[in-house]
């Protein structure tokens with residue numbers, strides 16, 4: 201099996217027939233003078249002796265040659281020897297093919313060696329996506345985390361201010377959760393939180409943003425939703441939670457909610473304060489209920 205050398209000069213000499221490596225030789229005007237088998241497979245329209253590589257061709261291929269610092273490289277600077285050697289870069293675009301390229305000058309000739317690194321790049325993108333997703337989620341419940349919910353709230357608030365689209369905020373808190381923990385253990389309490397997170401997501405609209413706000417407290421952002429409508433949804437959620445059956449625990453788990461809708465004269469902080477106030481009112485009024493402003 202062919203061994204790939206790490207040294208660029210060695211690589212140049214051994215690349216022509218190594219499977220998967222394409223090699224193009226260009227003259228001073230970026231005309232192709234030689235192409236190996238792989239290069240002909242990848243770029244069948246480039247005919248040695250006739251074709252010229254140009255920036256427009258790269259654009260047509262949805263390729264852009266970039267350097268290590270993601271700066272675009274223009275082909276003229278490549279063939280005119282303006283770039284330091286050896287040069288290693290990537291060409292491609294997200295969700296297309298990625299090619300790692302190396303250029304090397306031999307007198308007036310420029311030799312371009314290209315290798316397909318799409319599987320590696322796609323794996324990197326997938327990892328990047330999952331890191332991004334993890335950074336906005338609460339690990340235990342899979343709900344959005346508080347930071348993300350607050351960011352979305354700020355966006356909804358600005359949108360509402362500009363376009364007067366209504367939205368509603370709800371804070372949902374488990375009743376007497378300390379008692380559940382104390383009686384059945386912390387692990388059971390954790391399980392209750394996880395189950396409730398699932399009910400929350402299933403019970404509310406897909407467009408609602410459900411987040412874990414704090415320990416046993418959830419936050420729901422309901423876009424395009426007025427108070428009355430939100431109260432009905434949260435009361436349905438309350439009912440569903442109270443009907444859940446728990447092993448070892450006879451008493452139902454219940455939740456209380458505080459609801460506030462966007463008002464033009466209130467800041468985000470004031471809205472959050474009012475939602476919390478209404479949650480306290482629901483708790484003081486006996487729990488297992490929804491308290492919303494009906495102004």
Ligand SMILES: Nc1nc2c(ncn2[C@@H]2O[C@H](COP(=O)(O)OP(=O)(O)OP(=O)(O)O)[C@@H](O)[C@H]2O)c(=O)[nH]1
Nearest residue numbers: 373374375376377378379381386389390415416483
């Ligand atoms: N199992 C578990 N418990 C948690 C978690 N986060 C917070 N808690 C507990 O939740 C309990 C909340 O207690 P309190 O704030 O007194 O509220 P409560 O007992 O639910 O009473 P009310 O809200 O007034 O109905 C505390 O004992 C916390 O330790 C968690 O992630 N898992």
